[in-house]
Amino acid sequence: MNSRILIALPLAAVLAIPAIAQTSSTQTQATAPASTQSTDTATGKQPLQPPSREGFWGRVNPFARKSYVKRQTDPIRDRVNELDDLTAANGKAIKDTDDRAQAGIKMASDKADMADQHAVDAGNKATMAQQSAQQATTRIQTVETVVSNIDQYKASNQTEIRFRPGQTMLSKQAKDALDEMANTVKGQRGYIIEVQGFSSGKGQIAIENSQKMAESVVRYMVLNHEIPVYRVYLVGMGNAPMPGDEDAKAKHLSGGRVEISLLKNDLEQLSSNSSGPMTSTDQQQQPK
Numbered sequence: 001m002n003s004r005i006l007i008a009l010p011l012a013a014v015l016a017i018p019a020i021a022q023t024s025s026t027q028t029q030a031t032a033p034a035s036t037q038s039t040d041t042a043t044g045k046q047p048l049q050p051p052s053r054e055g056f057w058g059r060v061n062p063f064a065r066k067s068y069v070k071r072q073t074d075p076i077r078d079r080v081n082e083l084d085d086l087t088a089a090n091g092k093a094i095k096d097t098d099d100r101a102q103a104g105i106k107m108a109s110d111k112a113d114m115a116d117q118h119a120v121d122a123g124n125k126a127t128m129a130q131q132s133a134q135q136a137t138t139r140i141q142t143v144e145t146v147v148s149n150i151d152q153y154k155a156s157n158q159t160e161i162r163f164r165p166g167q168t169m170l171s172k173q174a175k176d177a178l179d180e181m182a183n184t185v186k187g188q189r190g191y192i193i194e195v196q197g198f199s200s201g202k203g204q205i206a207i208e209n210s211q212k213m214a215e216s217v218v219r220y221m222v223l224n225h226e227i228p229v230y231r232v233y234l235v236g237m238g239n240a241p242m243p244g245d246e247d248a249k250a251k252h253l254s255g256g257r258v259e260i261s262l263l264k265n266d267l268e269q270l271s272s273n274s275s276g277p278m279t280s281t282d283q284q285q286q287p288k
Helices: 002-030 066-148 172-183 203-225 267-274 280-285
Strands: 154-163 191-199 232-236 256-264
Touching (some): 154 172, 172 203, 172 256, 191 203, 203 256
Parallel strands (some): 191 232
Antiparallel strands (some): 154 256, 191 256
């Protein structure tokens, strides 16, 4: 009996030692000062404590229960899950920031392109305005020149019609010459036609004959070519010499003649410049 007691006592002591060690370790961990723990972590929670020696067996306890193992691994699993959530939130925040940055960059680029386009349009309008101003200046100068020379007519074409003595009717050759001259002034402005009649003889009779020959020329041009009467200036010169004829008195005029002179000023030039083909600037400025 005594031998059994002696054997049971050491065995009980051996089994009690691990339990006492585990209990003391748990109490030591529970009573650790909180002032030594830091909360400066990504999750804002206290960091996990390093594993301590667990009882008599150290870190590996062959007699540990499932509840003990679960109690040790649950904080680790929770902390890992929290870190995963925090990583996902950070990734989403970074993506949102990048999207906003890209949108801002695109908006700034679009505004820069729009500003460039406005600058190009402004440059084109300035060029068009300069061209219009230059054209207006040119036209004003042309108008000033024409106005200053509005009463200055220059001889453009001259024709002479011959008449037999006592004849005032136009021959076919005379009509052809008048047709050719009248065709050159159709649709034009800024011209006058000067008709001077000359006749042989003396005194009033020569003047009347020269007047009749000049009137036949004017009548033909007005009726057949619709030359405005106000553009025709007629005068019967009688037997007066033509201006510029040298030794006119020595010449003997047989029958009569009519001198037709076409005189022009710069008004036709102004009309052609004003009604000329539109330039590219005029076409762009023309209202649609």
